[in-house]
Amino acid sequence: MNNFDFYSPTYFAFGKDREQDVGALIKRFGGTKVLIHYGGGSAPSGGSAPSGGSVVRSGLLDRVKASLDGAGVSWLALGGVKPNPRSGLVREGIELCRREGVDFVLAVGGGSTIDSSKAIAAGTVYDGDFWDFYSGKYIEKALPVGTVLTIAAAGSEGSPDSVITNEDGMFKRGATGDAIRPRFSILNPALTQTLPPYQTACGITDIMAHLYERYLTNTKEVEVTDRLIEALLLTMIHEGPRVIENPDNYEARANIMWAGMMAHNNSCGVGRSQDWNSHNIEHELSALYDCAHGAGLAVTMPAVFSYVMDHDVMRFAQVAARVWGCQMDFAHPEVTAKAGIEALRCFLKSIGMPGSLGELGGKAEDIPKLVDVLCNGDGRPGSITGFVTLNEDDCAAIYRMML
Numbered sequence: 548m549n550n551f552d553f554y555s556p557t558y559f560a561f562g563k564d565r566e567q568d569v570g571a572l573i574k575r576f577g578g579t580k581v582l583i584h585y586g587g588g589s590a591p592s593g594g595s596a597p598s599g600g601s602v603v604r605s606g607l608l609d610r611v612k613a614s615l616d617g618a619g620v621s622w623l624a625l626g627g628v629k630p631n632p633r634s635g636l637v638r639e640g641i642e643l644c645r646r647e648g649v650d651f652v653l654a655v656g657g658g659s660t661i662d663s664s665k666a667i668a669a670g671t672v673y674d675g676d677f678w679d680f681y682s683g684k685y686i687e688k689a690l691p692v693g694t695v696l697t698i699a700a701a702g703s704e705g706s707p708d709s710v711i712t713n714e715d716g717m718f719k720r721g722a723t724g725d726a727i728r729p730r731f732s733i734l735n736p737a738l739t740q741t742l743p744p745y746q747t748a749c750g751i752t753d754i755m756a757h758l759y760e761r762y763l764t765n766t767k768e769v770e771v772t773d774r775l776i777e778a779l780l781l782t783m784i785h786e787g788p789r790v791i792e793n794p795d796n797y798e799a800r801a802n803i804m805w806a807g808m809m810a811h812n813n814s815c816g817v818g819r820s821q822d823w824n825s826h827n828i829e830h831e832l833s834a835l836y837d838c839a840h841g842a843g844l845a846v847t848m849p850a851v852f853s854y855v856m857d858h859d860v861m862r863f864a865q866v867a868a869r870v871w872g873c874q875m876d877f878a879h880p881e882v883t884a885k886a887g888i889e890a891l892r893c894f895l896k897s898i899g900m901p902g903s904l905g906e907l908g909g910k911a912e913d914i915p916k917l918v919d920v921l922c923n924g925d926g927r928p929g930s931i932t933g934f935v936t937l938n939e940d941d942c943a944a945i946y947r948m949m950l
């Protein structure tokens with residue numbers, strides 16, 4: 548196992564009706580003037596109230612505001628976060644926070660809203676352009692962030708990461724820093740019951756990707772984290788179909804929600820090298836086609852795994868046997884490895900995920916552009932590195948496998 552530091556100070560409030568505690572939690576963590584950031588609605592202009600968005604429709608936003616009012620915490624609101632959140636709204640949020648003297652950012656929504664909130668929190672207290680963080684600069688300082696999560700998926704509620712799409716070129720990049728780990732996250736599984744089945748399935752896929760991308764390691768003898776990842780994957784395979792079949796299954800949603808947090812706060816990724824090639828390859832898809840991140844991963848993962856399988860056949864055979872229940876073929880472990888990838892592909896299809904680039908709106912003629920932005924964009928060296936290093940030809944071959 549490699550040496551590691553692990554600092555994960557997020558306070559989690561889990562369960563039914565826990566959003567009622569948001570005002571008290573903001574106070575506890577020192578917030579006095581809060582920016583409530585949320586999705587779907589149009590940004591306020593000319594004093595008119597923001598409209599639209601799932602948290603408006605469900606009444607959650609009103610409950611959050613009432614809780615803040617009850618705790619005597621002042622707030623202002625900025626809606627309009629789109630899935631695959633954009634740099635323009637981040638800039639607007641930074642200006643608003645500076646102008647109004649905001650000292651705490653509260654995300655009410657999914658990974659996109661949380662990531663936009665983290666970007667605003669980091670950018671507000673930074674002298675340069677916030678995009679520096681998305682070009683590789685570590686985030687040392689940020690306003691404190693809290694979250695009320697409405698979808699189990701990205702894991703941003705416990706992660707030190709944020710992913711933003713730069714509208715100047717439409718490419719997506721991540722930033723990281725312990726300063727943007729949320730101070731608290733409220734996880735009420737019942738809030739996810741209003742999700743359309745497709746978004747629920749996208750979330751399940753993303754959670755499984757976060758587990759796979761950690762499982763694909765070049766570090767030897769990492770039994771404890773291997774076993775944690777396997778347990779979480781087994782949980783997703785058990786609970787995923789149950790929640791697709793019955794969206795009101797609170798217990799299944801509760802298990803998925805906590806698995807989603809554990810999958811990505813890195814408790815099962817410490818001490819080992821990790822992959823993230825599937826995520827990087829996918830991010831170009833959701834940036835260019837504006838598809839859901841999870842849907843993009845459903846198409847990307849089987850292609851990437853098939854392409855890199857020979858790098859460590861036994862690792863793929865191990866997950867196939869331990870998680871998917873495939874019979875281990877000791878004489879031909881590549882047969883077991885392939886069966887495991889096929890089992891993943893079938894599982895994702897069974898919960899309603901797409902299986903090809905075309906289903907995401909992608910076209911063969913876009914592949915050179917996708918590869919160029921992926922491998923060379925924003926100062927990258929003509930390749931991406933993870934479980935294996937993939938150059939432009941490799942990435943082009945992987946995108947072609949998705950057609």
Ligand code: NZQ
Nearest residue numbers: 586587600601630657658659697700701703706708741742
């Ligand atoms: O915007 P609203 O109207 O709220 O609708 C959202 C959105 O359309 C809707 N939704 C969310 N909760 C709902 C709901 N609809 C009904 N009922 C609810 N309870 O679902 C749609 C998707 O929301 P979004 O926030 O985009 O989903 P997700 O949590 O999957 O976030 C995806 C983003 O996270 C990034 C992805 O790249 C993508 O941009 N990621 C962030 C990571 C991180 N910060 O650690 C890691 C991930 O790997 C990922 O890359």
Ligand code: ZN
Nearest residue numbers: 701753756826
């Ligand atoms: Zn993801």
